[in-house]
Amino acid sequence: MLKTYINKRRFVEHELLYLTQRISGEIANITYEIENDVSEIVTIYFQGGFERQVNVTGDSLRLLAIEVLNRI
DSSP, rough: HHHHHHHHIIIIIIIIIIHHHHTTEEEEEEEEETTTTEEEEEEETTTTTTTEEEEOTTTHHHHHHHHHEEEE
């Protein structure tokens, strides 16, 4: 399970960050975290300080990307 979380973090903080920044110039950063050893949360940080959280618990990389892209 740890390897899955590491792969998701790398995907979010590199490939997905690159993609979202190309789609929208308003994206400052994206992070992936695990809350309470259960919930997987992607936080989208927008220029100007606004942030949005997306619950991606149990998502594959494909579904994770779709959920995040739908929220920007």
